[in-house]
Amino acid sequence: MSSAVSPDLSPELRNRFAKFRGHDGCPSRSVSLLLSQSPSGAASAEQASSARLTELFDRKDYVAALKAVAARPDETLSLYVRIPFCAGRCLYCGCNTTITHDSARLDRYLDALDQEMSMVAERIGATRDVLQVQLAGGTPNYLNDAQLTRLTEMMERHFRILPDTDQSIECDPRRTSAGQLELLHALGFRRITFGVQDLDPVVQRAIGRLQSPDLIRDVYWLAREIGFESIGLELIYGLPQQTDQTFGRTLDSVLELSPDRVTCFGYARNTSAGSHQHAIDVHQLPSERLRQALFEQAVQTFSGSGYSWIGLDTFALDTDELSLAQDEKRLHRNCIGYTANPSDHMLGFGSGAIGEVNSNCVQNDCSLEDWEAMLERGEFPVIRGYHVSADERRRRDAIAHMICNLELPAALAAGCLDDEYARLASYAADGLVEVGATGLKITSSGRHLLRSLCSEHAAFFNWDHARWDSARTN
Secondary structure: OOOOOOOOOOHHHHHHHHOOEOOOOOEOOHHHHHEOOOOOOOOOHHHHHHOOOEOOOOHHHHHHHHHHHHOOOOOOEEEEEEEOEEOOOOOOOOOOOEEOOOHHHHHHHHHHHHHHHHHHHHHHOOOOEEEEEEEEEOOHHHOOHHHHHHHHHHHHHHOEEEEEEEEEEEEOHHHOOHHHHHHHHHOOOOEEEEEEEOOOHHHHHHHOOOOOHHHHHHHHHHHHHHOOOEEEEEEEEOOOOOOHHHHHHHHHHHHHHOOOEEEEEEOOOOHHHOHHHHHOOHHHOOOHHHHHHHHHHHHHHHHOOOEEEEOOOEEEEOOOHHHHHHHOOOOEEOOOOEEOOOOOEEEEEOOOOEEEEOOEEEEEOOOHHHHHHHHHOOOOOEEEEEEOOHHHHHHHHHHHHHHHHOEEEHHHHOOOOHHHHHHHHHHHHHOOEEEOOOEEEEOHHHHHOHHHHHHOOHHHHOHHHHOEOOOOOO
């Protein structure tokens, strides 16, 4: 289980890590991008992934990848289905999403989604076991009951959804009802995540997302009573008007509910994501010191209350399968999130969706109109991608194992991360790692600097080509 012990670092070492900043003045996100980790709670999958993918990878390459998958019918799948629609836009959001109140527009999107699934299933066969299904957004539960039912039937028609397939959905609690939750549970969804972000009314007004603590409690307990097996809540730190006192109250309120999982993303203002982000008053944003303190506050709160710290910014109850997998050093990560049961391939469906097929990282066109037009012409809407070589995959898998399981076995690093292993091992003198006969382990102090430990060596880890990135937002 993760420790909440704060790192006791020398000023020299703190200064050494302080230089690894992103464009927003926040710690570098290289590690998170490598591991499909969200660069912020308000960033979009398509923005994160498109940075390093190339348009030299086209639809012909995707067809070849699907053909290779078809030749191995025993390999398993995960489905990542993106619903890029919302009723309104939150000021912090970096998603490429469409604001609409036209239900017929969503119906037309489902028509195209059906076409895309049909084209893929025709290439690889419809008898493949699906281990995971993730409905992401946008706002997936913006679909009405008939549309949610249609989408589920669509997936079941084109792929083999098993009784124990891990089906999850991201939901906006403001658009959630008892009837909708009952329908989702009846459709096979057992895992649900609600976007909370922050419960302080002043912060909520500053980000344009008003939802009372009573609403969150009501929706949460409805989901519990209906029988969802795993309920997650998403928080964001670094938002305007946040203080340690207000964020502490949000953390206390979340703890009272005892969700199975909590993600705590960092907000990074990015006005290129849309003019709405200009509405965030930069003078109301917490200082870098306070921003770091807010996340440490979350670490202390959850780690001291029966949660394990998973990866960079996720917390799971000690009894959760993610915590158990981390203890047993078998935790994995894909675009859907952390998992104890990884699939061989992940298929992405929808505008801007991302996937990984036969060692190819791929992304659909982010333009809703262009994505639909390609499908109308009978073309796969993949617009860019990247082939991960065997050596790059070894490097990526080794670093993913370190982030997920807090260790880097020498056998995993041998031949692909030799120099990087030696650099990381040098931090044993600072108490950040422990080096043994079979590899190195991240210490309690190093746990707090895991992102920076890897970010410092970004050039050596060759993140540009060894990574696959995405983000989860709601």
